[in-house]
Amino acid sequence: MKHFFAILGGMGTLATTNFLVELNRHFHPDSDQAYFDYLLVNHATIPDRTDYILDHSNPNPAEALLEDIKQITPLRPDFFVMPCNTAHYFFDELQQATDIPLVSMLTLVADELKRTLPAGAKVGLFATKGTVRSKLYADLVTKAGFEIVEPSEDLQQAITSLIYDDVKEHSQANLKLYEEILEEFKALSVATTILGCTEVSYVNSHDPIRQYPIIDAEKLLVKETIRLAHITQKK
Missing domain, CATH: 3.40.50.1860 (Rossmann fold)
Structure with missing residues (x-):
């Protein structure tokens, strides 16, 4: 080729x-x-x-x-x-x-945030504990002029379960848990939530409704x- x-x-x-x-x-x-x-x-x-x-x-x-x-x-x-x-x-x-x-997926997400959100908007992060801990998206969001909303410890446990237990271990798209997590981010007044894990993107691909505002890094x-x-x- x-x-x-x-x-x-x-x-x-x-x-x-x-x-x-x-x-x-x-x-x-x-x-x-x-x-x-x-x-x-x-x-x-x-x-x-x-x-x-x-x-x-x-x-x-x-x-x-x-x-x-x-x-x-x-x-x-x-x-x-x-x-x-x-x-x-x-x-x-x-x-x-x-x-x-x-x-870089990070650059693509930063560009999408700037294109779609007003300055200062709150942005949720739906990602692995490693991505959250690394501050990859937190630094990106802050530098772009927005406010990052990272998951609480309990919410992160739910995210980890979705990624590792449902998708990685059982190849299942747990839409119920996925929507519950997005609902929790919504309750925190985020303008959108970054789907910063491709296992989460897999679940999103199976969501027939897509009622929550998201930015899917994989897409x-x-x-x-x-x-x-x-x-x-x-x-």
Whole structure:
């Protein structure tokens, strides 16, 4: 392949699969040959990102991600995408390891916040404990001129259960718990809630109503992937 993009996946596998499902849902070429060329690396054995962020004595996921990037870079993809919010903790280190652009979900979310919300609005964060602890989104939201609303300890426990027990362990989209969590954010007067975990994005993909205001980082990445692939694969 001369022009293609590379997906750093497997964090987890179901979330990566959902990224592909959403890619297919939003891009409908009229023939097999009109579809995008891409390379998927489903590196499922990458250590848990949250475990490392919470305790650096645990295995470092960056080592496996850097290995993937070093293996793929000689193939010369046009760009990398990484459908895992928590893995963006290592974004700068990964980008420094290659001259090929790595698309940032964080940048996409920041742009969407600025485009859709009034200055000073409250923004909820629906994400793993690792992403919350890392302050990836908190710093981004504050820098963009908004007020971050992070989950309480009890709410974070519910979020963790949805991500790890329902999606990662049982491949289930627990819509009841998902809506209860969003309802709690709504009660905190947020203007929108960032879905900052691709397992949560998986549940959102199964929500037929979508009655709560959200910014889904994965869906933004899907749209940006399509936009960039249209540009690069026309070369």
